[in-house]
Amino acid sequence: MEQSHTVEALLTALRAAGEGTRFRILSLLGEAELSVKDLTAILGQSQPRISRHLKLLADAALIDRFPEGAWVFYRLTEAGPGRRLVTDLLSATDRSDLVLARDRERLALTKQEHAEAAHSYFAANAEEWDTIRALHVAEDVVEAAVAEALGSQSFDSLLDLGTGTGRMLELLHPLYSRAVGIDASPDMLAVARANLDRAGITNAQVRLGDIYNLPLTRESFDLVVVHQVLHFLDDPERALAEAARILRPGGRLLIVDFAPHDMEFLREDHAHRRLGFDRDQVGQWIGAAGLALESAVALPGGKTDTLTVTLWLARDERMVIAGGEGREVA
Structure with a gap:
């Protein structure tokens, strides 16, 4: 009603x-x-x-x-x-x-001024981002794998944690009715806003937020994406538990991050707290959060000295059953 x-x-x-x-x-x-x-x-x-x-x-x-x-x-x-x-x-x-x-x-x-400021910030940090991108499989390959993992069926709501430039909000725009991107950096949010505006996307918004304590209600999103974020965190398991809290029954969690590696300079020069994640380790965190792991796909780089990117897809197996005037969760 x-x-x-x-x-x-x-x-x-x-x-x-x-x-x-x-x-x-x-x-x-x-x-x-x-x-x-x-x-x-x-x-x-x-x-x-x-x-x-x-x-x-x-x-x-x-x-x-x-x-x-x-x-x-x-x-x-x-x-x-x-x-x-x-x-x-x-x-x-x-x-x-x-x-x-x-x-x-x-x-x-005003939007033009925002875009110019975002471009300046992006340009100032482009060398660092280019360094990271050069270490793993091409972004278009990763994005194609993301699209394949999620399929083409539309859904209501997307939450992108650590949204950064808002790229996942752009990539998945054909699928969702509404979306929210959360990031801890006001500078990155300015970049994301400019990118969304340039792409003409009006049903997505970005907010400042703490990935461990999201300013969102329980069971409010159909898909949560955590794209290249966990390696920056002190407590990835806690972040995934918070992501699971936000999922609706039947909702999905997509994690994209690096497999274990020994590139110590990423920790020293680029603030990576963790040097990648073992497939089973993330699987255990997913299980502890009350979700079921559906798939884990590895995307090796083209060279022996490049990073492997892994995609984990999990689901909240609770089913929503229509009944009477409300809904029951099985």
């Missing part, structure tokens, strides 16, 4: 949305997730004024806020009556309205 506003909540939401600047904010957040700084630049108003408008919209459950270091990003609320109300209001709006059209022009300039 769909949730509906109480009369009092509906009036509060309409009062929040029914003011010029706040409606412009909703229109902009319908195009992209933005910070207070972004909105201040686009709307030409002071930070305290914009912050006040954002608070009223958030209190009315029309937008969500996500702290990211010293910044806070805002986006339209994801679901519920608030999202339906905003969607209806925006769909009834004339997009050729001069004020809103001008706001979108300024938004485009």
Whole structure:
């Protein structure tokens, strides 16, 4: 049964949305997730004024806020009556309205600035990333293996842990209805946002988060991907247990990482905490998290001195059984 506003909540939401600047904010957040700084630049108003408008919209459950270091990003609320109300209001709006059209022009300039900043960060770190990529099988081979492991059947929701540049969000975009990427680096999140924007992907978002303590509810995603992340962690098993907590019954967990190796310089120069993982070791962690290992595929490099990439695919074997007005988990 769909949730509906109480009369009092509906009036509060309409009062929040029914003011010029706040409606412009909703229109902009319908195009992209933005910070207070972004909105201040686009709307030409002071930070305290914009912050006040954002608070009223958030209190009315029309937008969500996500702290990211010293910044806070805002986006339209994801679901519920608030999202339906905003969607209806925006769909009834004339997009050729001069004020809103001008706001979108300024938004485009802001996005361009974000993309340029992301490009600069990426360029500054490109040599390090190129060094790692040169040590293992080509990325397109890994991505083809990821696609083969997951198949072509669409699903509702994807969670990408340690999303980095957001590449998995781009690669799997044809399959999911919504996606969230989590990363601990604001710089990498800026790169991911720019990449998603460039690719025209609007049903994926990225957030700052702790992989050991995800800001997400239990059993909320159909697929969790952990791509080249575990080797940076002190406690990979704990991270996988947290990933399993997020999986819905029948959901899948895909892990991509290196097999054991002796390239000590990766630990010293590139912050790798672990020098790869044994197939059975990851399998044990998967079992301890309450999941069943379905497959483990090794992708050796083309040379004897290159790294082997392994893909582990696991599943939550609980089945969802429809019954009565609710659902039971078997």
